[in-house]
Amino acid sequence: MRRFFIETWGCQMNELDSQRLAGQLMQQGALPTDDPAEADVILLNSCSVREKAAQKAYSRLGEYRRLKAGRPDLLIGFCGCVAQQEGEDALARLPEIDFVIGPARVGELVDVIRQRRSGERVVATGFPAERRFDLDAIDREGVHKGMVTIIEGCDKRCTFCIVPYTRGPERCRPLADVVAEVGYLVRRGFVEIELLGQTVNHWREPGGDLDFADLLEAVATQPGVKRLRFVTSYPRDFTPRMVEQVGKHEVICPSIHLPVQSGSDRILRLMGRGYDVDSYVRLVADLRGARADLALSTDLIVGFPGETEEDFHATLELLERVRFAQLFAFRYSPRPGTPALRLAQPAVEDETASRRLQELLALQRGIQREINEQLVGRTMDVLVTGRGRDESQQTGRTSCHRIVWFPASAHPAPAGELVSVRIESAQTHHLLGSRIGGDGAPEPARRTSLRVLSGA
Numbered sequence: 001m002r003r004f005f006i007e008t009w010g011c012q013m014n015e016l017d018s019q020r021l022a023g024q025l026m027q028q029g030a031l032p033t034d035d036p037a038e039a040d041v042i043l044l045n046s047c048s049v050r051e052k053a054a055q056k057a058y059s060r061l062g063e064y065r066r067l068k069a070g071r072p073d074l075l076i077g078f079c080g081c082v083a084q085q086e087g088e089d090a091l092a093r094l095p096e097i098d099f100v101i102g103p104a105r106v107g108e109l110v111d112v113i114r115q116r117r118s119g120e121r122v123v124a125t126g127f128p129a130e131r132r133f134d135l136d137a138i139d140r141e142g143v144h145k146g147m148v149t150i151i152e153g154c155d156k157r158c159t160f161c162i163v164p165y166t167r168g169p170e171r172c173r174p175l176a177d178v179v180a181e182v183g184y185l186v187r188r189g190f191v192e193i194e195l196l197g198q199t200v201n202h203w204r205e206p207g208g209d210l211d212f213a214d215l216l217e218a219v220a221t222q223p224g225v226k227r228l229r230f231v232t233s234y235p236r237d238f239t240p241r242m243v244e245q246v247g248k249h250e251v252i253c254p255s256i257h258l259p260v261q262s263g264s265d266r267i268l269r270l271m272g273r274g275y276d277v278d279s280y281v282r283l284v285a286d287l288r289g290a291r292a293d294l295a296l297s298t299d300l301i302v303g304f305p306g307e308t309e310e311d312f313h314a315t316l317e318l319l320e321r322v323r324f325a326q327l328f329a330f331r332y333s334p335r336p337g338t339p340a341l342r343l344a345q346p347a348v349e350d351e352t353a354s355r356r357l358q359e360l361l362a363l364q365r366g367i368q369r370e371i372n373e374q375l376v377g378r379t380m381d382v383l384v385t386g387r388g389r390d391e392s393q394q395t396g397r398t399s400c401h402r403i404v405w406f407p408a409s410a411h412p413a414p415a416g417e418l419v420s421v422r423i424e425s426a427q428t429h430h431l432l433g434s435r436i437g438g439d440g441a442p443e444p445a446r447r448t449s450l451r452v453l454s455g456a
Helices: 012-026 053-068 081-086 088-093 104-117 175-187 212-220 240-247 264-270 278-288 309-322 350-373
Strands: 003-008 041-046 073-080 100-102 121-124 146-149 192-196 227-231 255-257 295-302 324-329 379-387 393-398 403-407 417-426 433-437
Touching: 003 012, 012 041, 012 073, 012 104, 012 146, 012 192, 041 053, 041 081, 053 073, 053 081, 073 081, 073 104, 073 278, 081 088, 081 100, 081 104, 081 192, 088 100, 088 121, 100 104, 100 417, 104 121, 146 175, 175 192, 175 212, 192 212, 212 227, 212 240, 227 255, 240 278, 264 309, 278 295, 278 309, 295 309, 295 350, 309 350, 350 417
Parallel strands: 003 041, 041 073, 073 100, 100 121, 146 192, 192 227, 255 295, 295 324, 403 433
Antiparallel strands: 379 393, 379 417, 393 403, 417 433
């Protein structure tokens, strides 16, 4: 029996791309393995958001290519955003790589393998007008939410970001296709749906007048949808109608990721973000007005070219002002071809950027701990995601996206099930609780496994 191994780096969109790659291989009779030495096909699905991503990817590929010694039939594929960025150069740099596939071409994996088996080293990159979305060729086993792409690519051109170059221009899927995929997932037992896009709230009906507010209405009212998330939102694309939808539907999770990137108007202009701090804060107020229990997370970059101590302190002030439930913060990472490299601004020294990042994270830890402590004593629905650090614990996510650890009972809940958990204490990055009603007979499972692909 043939085996395949996939290593995935990066965001939810990369995760879904890997599910698509796996599903196609399984439809051809291959089975997954956790050991690359057992595999007949090895795929590295890469991310290019951070600096030196290409070097890291090549280093890992170098480890895999050693497995080719004495195994001429082993195929190694380079996939994802770095693969799109490198293209033909990857084949020249590592002769052991058999093919390169960009994010927009993952649906062509079987064709690419067929070409390689016939003797051709293949580079499948670029952004075709039509992308294959075969719902029966997605391996979602072990996944605790059903991810649905609604918009691909990005047209924003933020000066620090490489995504428009690796995932291409925006392409929206028709509402009917999105609703059909959501229904497909619900019928197979998924209780949580996550809509994906680099700028998810910039979705528009191709050739029509509908926008993301209409799509939220259509998906949130689908029978069987119990949780609905969307990521990643772009601040200036939110409209009052979209904000209204967030408050209107209980199934929309009270958790929104809203990247701000900086608390300085001057830096936001250099980044090309298209909004200022006050407009961002007004949007936050509108969202919290629509949903009082909303948990906000954000992205921040420190050390962007030209960032002064005054700019940095404005970012610290924004954290105090908004009080995010979660923060993803990074030092500025130069990316090839991005406009930030051409800005007439002084670079921030590494030591200074590192200090600022640690100061930012220290402030956030205090804020985050205080926010989490407000949840102690509440009973919350938790979507079980698996075991904790050992067999005595289980872990899951609340609707507000907090991680919860709770003792495994005599009848552990299966992954993908919703259980009630009373929050007993709070840490900075997770909550601790006890499952209610977990010591008796197990509750009926609320979703089914998809390891055997539908239609296979």
